[in-house]
Amino acid sequence: MDSADLEILRILQNDARITNRDLAASVGLAPSTCLDRVARLRESGVITGNRLRVNPSALGRPIQAFLSLRVHHSHTMLRSTAEHIRALPETRALYHLAGVDDFLVLVAAADVADLQRLVVDEFTTRPEVTQVQTMLVFEEWEGGPLLPPQEHREAD
16 A cells, blocks of 8 residues: 555545545546556455444434443354344444453434333343443544554654
């Protein structure tokens, strides 16, 4: 990856809807060259998709929380727990962790009562779940574009 590829990644992470023509102009490449570079970044797995971000509040789910879960350890149990959590409409993100907790789940609920129902009905009643800790999200900020570690150090 050269500096042009890194600049393409930085721009696309801030605006994935930018036209190829505008992207090429921003990076200083011909549109065909820019298109080829983006295609190569996709084929190599650096770019893994274009995802739409939605505002949970606009969809009637203004309460967001992280749930940290501890579960009984077995490969089958972990997989079935993850599948259950991923299938819940309230789940926004799911992380399998190393450390004291096994999963971290970001959920969006309609209100506090809905969050309580979710925690009690979908998590604490499952036999493999031994502990649930709920942390309400007050505010969310996005980080900057993700670049390789070496590039980040050079920018400092």
